Amino acid sequence: MSEQDQQQTVPEVFLKPYNPAEHEDKLYKLWEDSGYFNPDVCIEKGVTKADAEPFSMVLPPPNVTGTLHMGHAAMLAIEDILTRYNRMRGKRTLWIPGTDSAALATQSKVEGIIYKKEKKRRDEIGREELLRRIETFAEESKETIIGQTKKMGSSLDWSRYAFTMDEKRYHAVTEAFIRMYNDGLIYRGARSVNWDPAMQTTVSDDEVKYEERNSPFYYFKYGPFTIGTVRPETKFGDKYVVMHPDDERYKQYSHGQKIEVEWINGPITATIIKDKAADPEMGSGVMTITPWHSAVDFEIAQRHGLEKEQIIDERGILLPIAGEFAGQHIKKARDAIVEKMRAKGLIEKVDENYTHKVATNERGGGMIEPQIKEQWFVDVNKEFTMGHSEIPGVQEGDTVTLKLLMRKAVENGGVSIFPERFERVYYNWIDNLHDWCLSRQIWYGHRIPAWFKDGEVKVQAESPGEGWVQDPDTLDTWFSSGLWTLSTLGWPEITDDFKTYHPTTVLETGYDILFFWVARMILMSTYLVGQVPFQNAYLHGLVRDEKGKKMSKSLGNIIDPLDMIEKYGADATRLSLIVGAAPGNDMPLSEDKVRAYKKFANKIWNISRFVLSNIADANWAIEPVFSARDREILDTLHSHVSEVSADIEKFNLYLGAEKAYHYVWHELADKVLEESKEILNGEDTQARYARQCVLRECLTTSLKTLHPFMPFVTEAIWQEMPPHLKKRELLMIEKWPV
RNA sequence: GCGCGGUUAGCUCAGUUGGUAGAGCAGCUCGUUUACACCGAGAAGGUCGGGAGUUCAAGUCUCUCACCGCGCACCA
Numbered sequence: 107m108s109e110q111d112q113q114q115t116v117p118e119v120f121l122k123p124y125n126p127a128e129h130e131d132k133l134y135k136l137w138e139d140s141g142y143f144n145p146d147v148c149i150e151k152g153v154t155k156a157d158a159e160p161f162s163m164v165l166p167p168p169n170v171t172g173t174l175h176m177g178h179a180a181m182l183a184i185e186d187i188l189t190r191y192n193r194m195r196g197k198r199t200l201w202i203p204g205t206d207s208a209a210l211a212t213q214s215k216v217e218g219i220i221y222k223k224e225k226k227r228r229d230e231i232g233r234e235e236l237l238r239r240i241e242t243f244a245e246e247s248k249e250t251i252i253g254q255t256k257k258m259g260s261s262l263d264w265s266r267y268a269f270t271m272d273e274k275r276y277h278a279v280t281e282a283f284i285r286m287y288n289d290g291l292i293y294r295g296a297r298s299v300n301w302d303p304a305m306q307t308t309v310s311d312d313e314v315k316y317e318e319r320n321s322p323f324y325y326f327k328y329g330p331f332t333i334g335t336v337r338p339e340t341k342f343g344d345k346y347v348v349m350h351p352d353d354e355r356y357k358q359y360s361h362g363q364k365i366e367v368e369w370i371n372g373p374i375t376a377t378i379i380k381d382k383a384a385d386p387e388m389g390s391g392v393m394t395i396t397p398w399h400s401a402v403d404f405e406i407a408q409r410h411g412l413e414k415e416q417i418i419d420e421r422g423i424l425l426p427i428a429g430e431f432a433g434q435h436i437k438k439a440r441d442a443i444v445e446k447m448r449a450k451g452l453i454e455k456v457d458e459n460y461t462h463k464v465a466t467n468e469r470g471g472g473m474i475e476p477q478i479k480e481q482w483f484v485d486v487n488k489e490f491t492m493g494h495s496e497i498p499g500v501q502e503g504d505t506v507t508l509k510l511l512m513r514k515a516v517e518n519g520g521v522s523i524f525p526e527r528f529e530r531v532y533y534n535w536i537d538n539l540h541d542w543c544l545s546r547q548i549w550y551g552h553r554i555p556a557w558f559k560d561g562e563v564k565v566q567a568e569s570p571g572e573g574w575v576q577d578p579d580t581l582d583t584w585f586s587s588g589l590w591t592l593s594t595l596g597w598p599e600i601t602d603d604f605k606t607y608h609p610t611t612v613l614e615t616g617y618d619i620l621f622f623w624v625a626r627m628i629l630m631s632t633y634l635v636g637q638v639p640f641q642n643a644y645l646h647g648l649v650r651d652e653k654g655k656k657m658s659k660s661l662g663n664i665i666d667p668l669d670m671i672e673k674y675g676a677d678a679t680r681l682s683l684i685v686g687a688a689p690g691n692d693m694p695l696s697e698d699k700v701r702a703y704k705k706f707a708n709k710i711w712n713i714s715r716f717v718l719s720n721i722a723d724a725n726w727a728i729e730p731v732f733s734a735r736d737r738e739i740l741d742t743l744h745s746h747v748s749e750v751s752a753d754i755e756k757f758n759l760y761l762g763a764e765k766a767y768h769y770v771w772h773e774l775a776d777k778v779l780e781e782s783k784e785i786l787n788g789e790d791t792q793a794r795y796a797r798q799c800v801l802r803e804c805l806t807t808s809l810k811t812l813h814p815f816m817p818f819v820t821e822a823i824w825q826e827m828p829p830h831l832k833k834r835e836l837l838m839i840e841k842w843p844v
Numbered sequence: 845g846c847g848c849g850g851u852u853a854g855c856u857c858a859g860u861u862g863g864u865a866g867a868g869c870a871g872c873u874c875g876u877u878u879a880c881a882c883c884g885a886g887a888a889g890g891u892c893g894g895g896a897g898u899u900c901a902a903g904u905c906u907c908u909c910a911c912c913g914c915g916c917a918c919c920a
Binding site for chain 1: 849855856857859866868877884914917
């Protein structure tokens with residue numbers, strides 16, 4: 107066959123190197139228009155059996171605070187591989203897209219933008235106007251995020267798209283809240299909460315980030331005792347002095363005894379409290395407490411029924427109790443207070459090299475000031491009688507707590523966490539869990555379905571009538587996120603989707619939101635429907651730069667997934683985020699790595715060109731007579747495919763991807779193709795035909811095996827293949843090779 | 845304080861049940877043979893953090909030490 111003849115038998119497009127930009131958007135449209143992202147369409151068109159085993163997964167909804175980063179890209183790559191693989195396996199495969207309002211983070215971001223531009227704060231803009239602006243911002247974000255998600259090749263069923271604050275999700279949130287309230291699992295109470303004076307809201311324990319700081323540590327004389335503190339500005343109301351009951355040094359003092367001490371603004375009467383919370387090893391073993399501004403002190407005060415007094419207001423300003431310092435901001439007041447203490451001779455010593463951790467609001471706020479506030483809480487320790495249960499190890503009628511449900515769901519294998527070591531991290535978190543503070547004093551988010559009138563409270567969706575005022579607070583964003591597997595499938599209605607796809611098969615997300623999200627979905631789902639939300643939780647790591655550093659704007663080491671897609675293609679970007687990324691481990695990424703996989707895409711392109719041009723003249727009606735070597739090649743191929751399948755089944759995508767890469771390049775291209783040249787050019791027509799059959803099999807099987815990892819280049823080739831070489835028009839719905 | 849990772853080629857990292865060490869990038873030699881120079885062939889490069897143990901056999905299992913990183917709790 108002459109060179110010219112060969113070229114005529116192969117589509118012209120193969121004569122140039124593979125150019126991802128030329129194909130990707132067109133291919134995505136082809137897939138999307140086909141409707142096959144939707145499992146219902148797959149059944150309608152006979153691609154999937156109506157009674158096939160379901161495979162379902164929710165996309166962790168990206169926050170509508172901006173654009174996608176490499177972490178999102180990695181998540182999309184992993185989840186799309188699982189989705190495409192299972193779809194090709196013939197399962198009823200559903201991957202549900204969505205976005206998250208991320209109430210606190212989004213409001214904080216928009217407030218920041220407005221303040222920068224207009225120098226206006228929340229109160230000057232007003233609730234309605236601010237909400238309008240946040241919603242506009244969120245809408246734009248959603249568009250951007252959806253566009254970027256498609257660029258990655260994500261085979262999400264867009265017909266089921268959900269937003270955490272849309273109408274259906276609102277119903278789920280309201281229903282969940284009311285049910286939990288009626289069961290006594292949500293209560294309203296005055297408790298110590300994490301207050302953010304900058305954002306003017308409470309935040310949950312998990313949203314508090316501790317930062318190491320160096321601050322002077324003061325030793326003050328408190329009557330006959332010495333007490334230590336880094337926060338003199340909270341000490342005005344300290345009238346309880348606490349020591350361990352067994353501390354020999356203080357055995358002459360008895361619990362409840364009153365003593366007179368000279369303090370910041372004059373003499374006060376202090377009461378001795380004996381409590382095991384005081385650590386005799388720590389400093390002098392004696393401490394005073396500030397129940398209003400410390401969670402630990404609050405607990406001590408609760409135990410002994412002590413008085414609690416507010417010292418600092420919600421903006422960080424000292425109250426009248428501070429005497430001459432009242433009205434000052436705590437930041438400014440501290441030095442002045444210390445100066446006064448020094449003048450009064452109440453300072454024993456100062457340790458200038460003291461490091462401690464300062465609580466800050468991780469979601470864009472400032473330093474946390476504990477306050478006692480009337481808030482809504484989820485009681486994680488309250489016992490109740492379990493209703494319907496499909497959770498392993500939990501029977502209907504059992505006495506349980508939310509904590510117990512969360513533990514049992516994992517302990518008895520209802521939910522398997524990968525990698526397994528995170529199960530221990532999960533238990534550790536449950537053991538330390540306190541009641542979950544649900545209410546936020548921000549405007550963007552789900553309003554709490556509670557109504558007040560003359561000191562009465564009613565919890566219900568609609569207003570009880572004239573004069574009832576709805577709680578102005580909104581819910582922690584993780585409350586609606588916790589319902590995600592339920593609410594995206596139609597709950598509280600028991601829809602067909604819910605019956606078919608819940609519990610979902612896999613939940614894939616970063617290990618950094620194990621507590622925020624994974625645990626809370628388990629809580630919500632086990633309590634509300636008696637099912638686990640997902641059978642498997644697959645946790646990926648953080649994408650880091652080539653030196654293992656966290657990507658950040660300030661370090662200037664951010665690699666933008668869209669840049670990578672534009673330069674090297676989505677396939678290369680995907681593969682670079684998969685190979686070498688073991689579950690639960692952080693993954694290093696460099697542009698070189700992405701570039702390397704672009705070359706691989708081109709290699710596949712050229713392999714296809716070679717094979718297609720060399721098998722174009724075959725008459726496929728004849729039964730081939732395989733040589734021993736032909737059989738060996740096919741055996742190697744098939745055992746390769748089963749290895750890759752096993753790796754995907756076990757969520758070891760990084761191994762499967764590397765094997766696929768290695769096989770195609772170093773086995774198929776370097777060995778099989780090279781040695782086939784002689785046979786293809788030889789005179790032995792029987793041997794030549796047999797090898798053509800082998801090559802055809804190797805190519806189609808390799809394309810199928812690679813498809814979940816590199817959907818675009820493999821589909822592009824598939825679309826160029828002569829129709830008689832393929833069963834289905836789209837590679838995306840071809841059957842996975844067995 | 846409790847717990848979890850990591851320490852493997854110059855760099856960044858893989859290495860699933862223990863059986864002659866792998867990838868990407870960088871570097872070296874040769875090769876423009878019609879699938880591909882976004883390539884091929886070949887060579888070089890590692891006492892797998894230190895030490896001890898189990899085993900016929902340990903990067904892989906056990907113990908121990910060191911250093912780096914992370915989570916949680918405490919933080920008067």
